Amino acid sequence: MTDEHCVTITLEEFPDPVIAYAVEDDEPLIITANEAFETVFKSFSSEMPVTTLFDHFGVVTATATGDPVTHLIRGNSVGICLEGLDETGPYFARIFPSDDNTGYIVFTDLSECHDLIGTSTVDQVSSLISHDLRNPLDVAKAHLRAAQETGDPEHFDAVSNAHDRMEQIIRDVLTVTRDDIAVDPSENVSIERAANRAWESVETDHASFNVTDPLPTVTADADRVRRLFENLFRNSVEHSVGTGDWPTEHGHETSARNTVTITVGALENGFYVVDDGPGIPPDERDVVFEPGYSTRDGGTGLGLAIVDRIVAAHDWTVTVTTATNGGARFEIRFDNQ
Structure with a gap:
């Protein structure tokens, strides 16, 4: 050979x-x-x-x-x-x-x-x-x-x-x-370190990233937490950069944007990930975590489904709301700790 x-x-x-x-x-x-x-x-x-x-x-x-x-x-x-x-x-x-x-x-x-x-x-x-x-x-x-x-x-x-x-x-x-995510929450995981490592492994040429608060450390599966961040970051980039879903200043038309800013911050018992993209309409928030659901041409609709399963496997909860700037805001809370 x-x-x-x-x-x-x-x-x-x-x-x-x-x-x-x-x-x-x-x-x-x-x-x-x-x-x-x-x-x-x-x-x-x-x-x-x-x-x-x-x-x-x-x-x-x-x-x-x-x-x-x-x-x-x-x-x-x-x-x-x-x-x-x-x-x-x-x-x-x-x-x-x-x-x-x-x-x-x-x-x-x-x-x-x-x-x-x-x-x-x-x-x-x-x-x-x-x-x-x-x-x-x-x-x-x-x-x-x-x-x-x-x-x-x-x-x-x-x-x-x-x-x-x-x-x-x-x-x-x-x-x-196989619908069975196994986690091994056996180590103290720095949420900030997991977020930074995930950012390094995602294609982010047209995105910026920052951390606004000291982030918590939690007992978790480090690899799974990194996967969670990777999918949240990728979701923000893919549904923001180059899309035509951004409202104009008049609120009636849409225009494409070339950048998105993603921020990770602390909650009282968890953390959030927010972007300044077009956001997720209220009537879609109940289905965004379902496998296969996607509003983007060519999208697999699997990134947020993976996030939801990783969160559930840790006995945490995840909710999606609208950020003050109109973007998507995901809040993950450590309900079991």
């Missing part, structure tokens, strides 16, 4: 079957696989064409138009629906391509999601994974390009960190999909 096919993340960290692939002469080949994959798909080995794997399933359908193998060759990030194999499955396979004709395919056994089997399950798994992995994947790609141009080893550390983050997100997404 040549160096160009080196796998840079530890596949054994994935709980589900995963293969790494490389495209050679327009043929996607299996490069390596984790133990979970070898346990389920016993008859497959390295350097075998991916098509050989797909041929063992009765139905192979991509979530985008076209043949699944064509998407692999082109480096498209899509999902693939696979009928059951022997006594296992059905499966939803997600392609995570890199920039160098390599990538990964993660296989999720949908038979474990008894209440979600069907088209809606595929859509939810696909959307959740693509939604949460978008930022660390973009970060990794940007640092990889910078490393190739400058040779600065610090960029490789950033790529490694982004891959680690993607591994954690995949584990979390599978838990969310």
Whole structure:
């Protein structure tokens, strides 16, 4: 195996079957696989064409138009629906391509999601994974390009960190999909530190961030709290920057804006996140936390659903109101502490 096919993340960290692939002469080949994959798909080995794997399933359908193998060759990030194999499955396979004709395919056994089997399950798994992995994947790609141009080893550390983050997100997404978020509130978490770390991992070129008060420390699951902030920040940016939902000074027309300011502050028993965007209409506040609800073209409607589940798993509460400047204000309270 040549160096160009080196796998840079530890596949054994994935709980589900995963293969790494490389495209050679327009043929996607299996490069390596984790133990979970070898346990389920016993008859497959390295350097075998991916098509050989797909041929063992009765139905192979991509979530985008076209043949699944064509998407692999082109480096498209899509999902693939696979009928059951022997006594296992059905499966939803997600392609995570890199920039160098390599990538990964993660296989999720949908038979474990008894209440979600069907088209809606595929859509939810696909959307959740693509939604949460978008930022660390973009970060990794940007640092990889910078490393190739400058040779600065610090960029490789950033790529490694982004891959680690993607591994954690995949584990979390599978838990969310099964409607069972587990938290480990075993450490004192600085809300300010969690917010700052989340801000660093979200695409915020057109946004600014500030903290107005000393923020509390609470017993919580640090990774989950960071995820909570990531989704609140992303929600503010995606629903504010470049949209046409901002009222003009006359209040009758709308105009697009290019920036948004997000502020985190303290409550008596919690914290709030507020932005100066267009806000959330009162008649939509009861549904914004429902999976799939989105007012933005192309939006997955999953960010706030994840926030709601993380809050509930900690036995906290979250409410959404209108800020004094007309933006959205989310208040999280530690009701159990």
